[in-house]
Amino acid sequence: MTYTPVPIPDHLPEKLTITLWDFSWYVRTGAGEPFEDLDAAFAQAKERGYNTIRICAMPYLLFGSGLDTSALELGPMGGEVGQRMRWYDVQAPATIDARAHLLELFRAAARQDMFVIVSSWEYQQSPAFAATDDWYRALHAVEAQDRAVELARSLARLVDFLAEHHLDDRVAFVELHNEVQIGHLTAGLGARGAGAVPLLTDRLERGLAEFHRLCPQMPVTVNYAEVPVAAMSAIPESVDVLIFHPYIYGVLQALIDTYGLRGSPEDFAQEAARADLLRAGAPDLADWALPAEHAWRLEASIIAKPEMYVHDWCDPAAFDRWLYEHYGSWREEMATTLTLWLEVAADVARDRGVPLAFGEGWVGYTPLHGTFEEGPVGAQICRRAVAESARVGAWGTIVCSNAAPQHPMWADVALQVECNDLFTRRTAAAPPA
Template sequence: MSDRLTITLWDFTWYTRTGPGEPFEDLDEAYRQAAERGYNTIRICAMPLLLFGTSLDTGALRLSGLGGDYGQRTRWYDVRHTTTVDGRAQLLALFRGAARHGFTVIVSSWEYQQSPSFLADDSWHRAVTAIPPADRANALADALASLVDLLKAEGLDDRVAFVELHNEVQIGRLADVTGTRGEAAILGLQPYLEGGIDRFRARHPQVPVTANYARVPVGYMRGLPRNADVAVFHPYVYGVLDQLVDEFALRDGTRPYPQERAYAELLRDGAPALDDWQPPAADRWRLDATAVRHREMYTHDWCDPVKWDRWLYDRYGEHRRAMRATLDTWIDVAADWAAERSVPLVFGEGWVGYTPLYGTFEEGPVGAEICAHAVARSAEVGAWGTLVCSNAAPHHPMWNDVDLQRRLNEGFSK
C-alpha cells in the first residue's frame, strides 16, 4: 500500500472551468497550488461514459453553466465561461500533469448525478439515461476499463490510485434500478455493483475498484459490495444544516416553500420569488440533469451569506454534540467494515454538507474545528486517504486558507 492519500476534490470542475481566469485554465498551476497545500491526490469525475461508453463526438465538447445567472452563486455550478474542450485530450493532460507533479488520481463518475448538465446540449444526458437501469453498472465498468486501457497505452496507468464505479451510488440515477433513492436503495444495488466490479476487474485485475456511498449507511452496511477493493464513504453529518434544509423545505417539493420566512431569514435584498428564478427556457432540461433541486439552487443563489451563516451559528449549539457523535460513529463503523474485509479505508468527501458558495460556516471557526477533528480521526483509525473537507479545492473560496489545509494534511500524513 502506498503512503496516505491527501485528497482534494476536483470533481467535474477540472473540465467545466478551464476558461480565462478560472481555476483549471492552467492545470500545472492547479497542481502546484495543491502540492503547496499538502495534497498528493485528486478525485475526479473522469466522464467515462461520455468518453468511452457513448457514440458522441467528444473532440469539441461545449461546456457552460446552467444558463444566464442561474447557479452562479451555487457551489460547483458557478461556471463563468462557455468553453470548448477535447474530452480525451483534457483527460490525458490531467494525467500527464499528475505524473509531472507526483499526484495520483481517484477515477470516478458523476454522470448519473450532474456532469451532463454542463454540456451545451442535452445529448450526454440523453445518452446516459437511455442505458437501461439494470445495465448501468456494467456500462460504467466497461467505460472505466476502456479509460484505463487508454492510460495504459500512454504509460499513465500508474497514476490511478483506484477506480470508483460511480459517485454516491445510492442517491443518483444509478439507483433507478431499485425504484428508490437513499439508504433504501443500497440492498437492491448490491448485485449490480458487485457485477460491475467483477466486470472491471476481469480486464484490469491490478487496478483497485470499488463504489462509494453518501454518508456512512449504518444499518445497511451488509448491502455494500462484498468484492470492493476499497471502502469509500462521504461522511456529511449535516446536523444543524439538516435543520435548515428541513425548515425551508429545500429538498421536499411536497411542502410549500416558506417564501416570506426565507426573505426575512436567508435571502438577500431584492431576491425574486422562487417561481420567478429559472434558467432560460432553452436550458431548463438541465434541471433534470442535476441532482440539486430548484429550491436549493434558488436559495443558494439568492442567500445573503451572512444571514445563512448566522442562522447556522445561532442553532449550532443544539446540534454540536450530536454532530460530533455522529461523525465519530460513522468513522468507527466505516473503519470496522474496512477492517473486517481487510480493505483500505478512504473518506473521499465530507464533513458538514452542501452550503452556498459564499457561505463560510465550513471554513470558519466551527467548520475548521470539525475538519480538524475528522482528519485526526481519519488518521487514528488508519484510513488510507482523507480530505480537509469537500470545499478545500481550487474552485471554492476555502482554497485560500492555505495554512489550514497544509496543517491538516501534514498532520494526516505523519
Template sequence: MLDDENAPPVYRPVPIPAAAPARLTICLWDFSWYVRTGAGEPFEDLDRAAADTAERGYNTVRICAMPFLLFGSGLDASTVKLDRLGGEYAQRVRWYDVKSPTTFDGRQQLLDLFAACRAHGLFVILSSWEYQQSSSFSTTPDWWQALEAVAPDDRPVALAEALSGLIDFVEEHGFGDLIAFTELHNEVHTGHLADGLPDWRTHDAEAVVALRPRLSRGLRRFHELQPSRPVTVNYSRVPVAAMRAIPSEIDVAVFHPYVYGVLDETTEAFDLRGSLTDFPRAAVDAAGILRAGAPDAVSWVLPEDTGWKMDATIVGKPEIFLHDWVDAAAFDRFLYERYSLHRIEMERVLRIWLDVAADFAAARGIPLVFGEGWIGYTPLFGNFEEGPVGAEFCRLAVRESKRVGALGTIVCSNAAPHHPMWSDVDLQRDCNALFLST
C-alpha cells in the same frame, strides 16, 4: 462445522498499487477540472492547479474522469463544449458557479491532467459524476441523452466498461501507474444510477439494499476487464443501517461522512430537498436569510429549451434557489446561532460513523478512504465551513480519520481550487501534515 461446498468463493480484494502513497491526502477536483477550464477559471492552467495542490500538502486528486462520455457514449468527444447552466441560475451554488465557457478535446484533456499530476507528484482516483451532474454543463443534450438511454439496470456495467477503456487509454500513454484506484461512480445511491429504486432521500437503507445487485454486476464486469486494478463504489454519509448491502466485490471502502447537524435544521425547515411548488417561502422570509429582490421559487428555473439540464443535475431545485438568493452573512448567522445545540451531536455522529466505517473495512480486509465529507453543502459565499467552527471541525475529522486508520482522507470537500477555502493555505497544510505524520 464443514464448509458449504456450494457456497460462493470468498472474494479476494485487489490491493492498492504499491507505488501509491502509504496515506492519501485527497483533494476533490471532481468534474470542475474540466468544466472550469475557461478564461480566468481555476483550472484554466492544469499545471498551476496541480502545483498549488501539491504545495498545500495533497498527494492525490479525485476526479470525474468523464468515462462514459469519452469511452462509452459513442459521441465525438474531440470538441467538448461546456458552459454555465444558464444565465445567473446556480451562479451562487458551490460547484456550479461556472463563469466562462470552455471547449476542449476530451481525451487530450484527460492526458493533460495526468501529465500535470506526474509533474507534481499527484496520484489520481478515477470516478464519475455523470449520472448526477456532469452532463448538465454541456451546451447540448447529447451527453445527457446518451446517459439516460442506458437502461438503469445496465448503467453500472456500462460505466465499468467505459472506465476500463479509459484505463487502457491512460496506460497506453504511460500514465497508468498514477491511478490509485477506481470508483464506478460517485455516491451510487444518490442519483440516476439508482433510477427505478427506492428514493434515497426517504428510504436510505432500502435504497442501498436495492441497488446492490446492479452494482455487483458492474464491479464483476470491471474485474473481468481489469483484474489487477482495485475498484469500488462509494456512499454519501455512512449507511449504518445497511452496511450489509454494500457489494462484496469492492476493493476499497469509500464513504463521504457529511454530518450536516446544524445544516439539517435548515434543510428540513426549508424543505430544500423537496419540490419548488412546496417551497415554504413564508418560513424562509421569517428567518430573514434571503437577499432583497428574491423572486418566487417556482419561477427560478431554466428556460424550457434547456430544461433537460434540470434533469441532468440531481441537486435539489429549492436548494439551488435558496443558495442563489441567500444573504450569505445572514445564513452564517443563522447557523452560528444554532450551532451550540448541535455541536456535541455532530461530533458524536462523526466519530460513530468513522468507527463503523473502519470496522466494516477491517471486517472486509480492505483499506478505508473518506473521499468527501464533514459538515455539508453550504452556500458558495457562506463561510461557516471555512470559518473558525468549520475549520476546527476539519481538524477534528482529520484527527479522527487518522485514529481509525484510514488510508485516505480530505481536509474538507470545499478545500479545492474552485472553492473560497482554497485560499486558507495554512489550514490545508496543517491538516495534511497531521494526517501524514507518524
C-alpha cells in the same frame, strides 16, 4: 468473506491526502477559471500538502457513449442560475478535446508526482454543463439495471487508454460512480439515500465483476454518500477499497428541514426564507427558472429546485448566521455522529481486509460564499475529522469537500497544510469538538 481484494499498488503513497476536483477540472477551464492551467492547479495542491485528486473522468462520455468529444462545449447552466452555488458557478464557456484534456490532466499529475482517484458523476451533475443534452440523453438511454456494467466497461477502456500512454500508474483506484445511492443509478428501485443501498447491491456487483474481468490488476470500488451504518452488509463483497462521504449535516440539516430546501417547490417556506435567508430583491421560487432552452439541465442535476434557488439568492451572512445561532443545539450530536460513522467504517474495512478512504465530507452542502466550514467552528470540525480519520486508520481523507481550487476555501492555505500534516503524521487523538 470469500472475495480476495485486489492489492493496492506498492508505488502509491502510504496515506492519501485528497482534494476534490470532481467535474470542475474540465468544466472550469475557460479564461480566468481555476483549472485554466492544470499544472498550476496541481502545484497549488502540492503546496497545500495534497498528493491525490479525486475526479469525474467522464468515462461513459469518452469511452461508452460513441459521441464525438473532440470539441466538447461546456459552460454555465444558463442565465444567472447557479452563479452563487458551490460547484455550479461556471463563469466562462470553454471548448475542449475531452480525451486530450484527460491525458493532459494525467501528464500534469505525473509531472507533479500526484495521483488520481478516477470516478464518475455522470448520473448526477456532469452532463448539466454541456452545451447540448446529447451526453445526458446517451446516459439515460442505458437501461437502469445495466448502468453500473456500462460504467465498468467505460472505465476499463479509460484505464487501457491511460496504459497506452504509460499513465495508468497515476490511478490510485477506480470508483464505478460517485455516491451510488443518490442519483440516477437508482432509477427503477423506488428509493434513494440509505434505503437504496441494499436494493443496489446486485447492480453494483455485476459492474464490479465486469471491471475486475477487464482490469484484474486495478483496484475498484463504489462510493457511498454518508456512511450507511444501517446497511453496511449490503455493500458489495467485491470492493477493493471502502470509500464514504461522511457529511454529518446536523445543524445544516435543521436549516434544510426548516425551510424545505430539499422538498417539492410546493412545500418550500417562501416567506420564512425571505425573512431569514434571502437577499433583498430575490424573486419568488415560482418566478425563478432556467431559460426554457436550458430546462433539461435541471433534469440532468440531482439538486432540488428550492435548494438551488436559496443558494443562488441567499444572503450568505444570513445563512451562516442561522447556522451559528443554532449550532449549540447540534454540536454534540454532530461530533458523536462523526466519530460513530468513522469507527463503523473502519471496523468494516478491517473485517473485509481493505483500505478505507473518505473522499468527501464534513458538514454538508452550503452556498458558495458561505464561510461556515472554514470559519472557527467549521475549521475545528475539519481538524477533528482529519485527526479522527488518522485515529481509525484510514488510508485516505480530505481536509474538507470545499478545500479545492473551485471553492473560496482554497485560499486558506494554512488550514489545509495543518490538516494534511495532521493526517500524515498519524495523530493518535482528535482535538476537542
